[in-house]
Amino acid sequence: MLSNDHIDTLIAREIEGEISAEEMAQLQSWLEADPANQAYYEALKDTWDLTADAYAGMPEPDVERNWQRFSGNVAAPEPLRVVTRRNSWWRMAAAAVVIVAAAGLVFTLVQRGKETVLVADADKKTFTLPDGSRVYLNRNSQVSYNAGFGDDNRTVKLKGEAFFDVAADAANPFIVAAGASQTKVLGTSFVIKAYEHKPVQLDVVTGKVAFSGKKGEEGALVLTAGNSAILQQDKEPQQVKNGDPNFMAWKENRLYFHNMPLYKTLTAVENYFNVRFVVSDSSLLTLNYTGTFSDPSLAEVLDVISKAAGVTISEEEKDVYRISR
Amino acid sequence: MKATALLLSHPARGMNAHAENQHKGYFCTMPENARLQSLLQEDERQFMEALFKTYFPLVCKSIYRLIPDMATAEDLAQEVFIKIWNRRDQLNEVYFKAYLHRAAVNMALDHIDKNKRRGGVHQELSPAVEDLRTTAPTVHVRETKQKIREAVDQLPEKCREIFILSRYEEMSYKEIAQHLQLSVKTVENQMITALKKLRVSLKEFLE
Numbered sequence: 005m006l007s008n009d010h011i012d013t014l015i016a017r018e019i020e021g022e023i024s025a026e027e028m029a030q031l032q033s034w035l036e037a038d039p040a041n042q043a044y045y046e047a048l049k050d051t052w053d054l055t056a057d058a059y060a061g062m063p064e065p066d067v068e069r070n071w072q073r074f075s076g077n078v079a080a081p082e083p084l085r086v087v088t089r090r091n092s093w094w095r096m097a098a099a100a101v102v103i104v105a106a107a108g109l110v111f112t113l114v115q116r117g118k119e120t121v122l123v124a125d126a127d128k129k130t131f132t133l134p135d136g137s138r139v140y141l142n143r144n145s146q147v148s149y150n151a152g153f154g155d156d157n158r159t160v161k162l163k164g165e166a167f168f169d170v171a172a173d174a175a176n177p178f179i180v181a182a183g184a185s186q187t188k189v190l191g192t193s194f195v196i197k198a199y200e201h202k203p204v205q206l207d208v209v210t211g212k213v214a215f216s217g218k219k220g221e222e223g224a225l226v227l228t229a230g231n232s233a234i235l236q237q238d239k240e241p242q243q244v245k246n247g248d249p250n251f252m253a254w255k256e257n258r259l260y261f262h263n264m265p266l267y268k269t270l271t272a273v274e275n276y277f278n279v280r281f282v283v284s285d286s287s288l289l290t291l292n293y294t295g296t297f298s299d300p301s302l303a304e305v306l307d308v309i310s311k312a313a314g315v316t317i318s319e320e321e322k323d324v325y326r327i328s329r
Numbered sequence: 330m331k332a333t334a335l336l337l338s339h340p341a342r343g344m345n346a347h348a349e350n351q352h353k354g355y356f357c358t359m360p361e362n363a364r365l366q367s368l369l370q371e372d373e374r375q376f377m378e379a380l381f382k383t384y385f386p387l388v389c390k391s392i393y394r395l396i397p398d399m400a401t402a403e404d405l406a407q408e409v410f411i412k413i414w415n416r417r418d419q420l421n422e423v424y425f426k427a428y429l430h431r432a433a434v435n436m437a438l439d440h441i442d443k444n445k446r447r448g449g450v451h452q453e454l455s456p457a458v459e460d461l462r463t464t465a466p467t468v469h470v471r472e473t474k475q476k477i478r479e480a481v482d483q484l485p486e487k488c489r490e491i492f493i494l495s496r497y498e499e500m501s502y503k504e505i506a507q508h509l510q511l512s513v514k515t516v517e518n519q520m521i522t523a524l525k526k527l528r529v530s531l532k533e534f535l536e
Contacts, residue, residue, distance in 0.1 A: 070381075
């Protein structure tokens, strides 16, 4: 004889749809044993059915309004930065062209045997190329060049981010291929950043470069000091404004913040130290911060920022820090 | 914003659509997930917008069923997406719809627990229940639905949570047991208790 409790369990499982064949057979024979059993079962089953679409007419959230609220807080947009040409400390840096390049495109690799690859993994590195040009590589970056480099061409390929101090050679232009972009250096020195899956970005500090995409020199944009451009995948280069004073922070070992919202400040710190920040209260991200660090340690930066902005920064796990009030 | 428009052509329609998606879902939801995954790699802001606009209603409604107050549900749904944004570099293997649904349910249950500790849960639930009564609908079907929701909301707390998770969130007893840290046996018992109580409070519709 089956207990009521057991029958209830079988009915519950039958409703869930996770009943075994054996249990189903038990339930069946119990149902057939007495019309009252059948009525008991149907009462529960009808109630289950009745409640099916109770929430079908429930209020709809306003998605657009919620998206505005969300993006206004957390995903504060910062794609292209505003350039302030006067009083920018970095304009005093050595004659330099900065190219921020990132590419969803794979490089066409030439035969490996004839190619030289210079790599910086966990640490920044500096190399001298055969023509005497210097390359400063940021973490997780690499440049490569073919056997003829310095003789019949001066073309290098870049993934990641690098500063180039190019030796003068008017007859043989220095060319950097990064993603879909090609940058022909008409001046003397420059930096390139080329991370995957992001638009290629070029910042000219001093000197002059020709920046081109798929169409080659035909569609090239000639840029002089203080100007910037981006190249989105499958598009032509486009001149933009760039106001990020920290785009060369990794090379200069210096962080500079002037009245900068915390979300931008923290992005620069993230990039510089290769760490991540998470925030539970997104209103904190709009606080402004001003300060300068020269060859700082992470602990120093976190200490100063947390005191100045009145927030608490605690290490949640390795390389992940939580910002809270 | 082509991507967003594309995604919005398969809008999440709340959990009632969940069951039918499970049948024909492979063809319609998997490419959507793959699309979101590739957006995540290409442009995390566009990814976030597409994810948000596709799944905010689902997240919000799942929370609302457990916490029948739209303003609170929206606040909590916002928090779900903030957490997702903070974890955006750990989402490579995620099946977003299921992930967000689980996050929504957890967010709502956590909120209920926190409120209970502060003794605030009744104050929070009662205005919404009153709302349902005062905005008297003219259509009979709508009235029925509201009465059912009221009846569900008046179940004892754990019983109510279990019933909602099973009936509307399509969760198995095992999943519910894990979420609420109960035994499967307790979940099964509470389901029957819920149905018996609802049977009484809704008898006018069950004749």
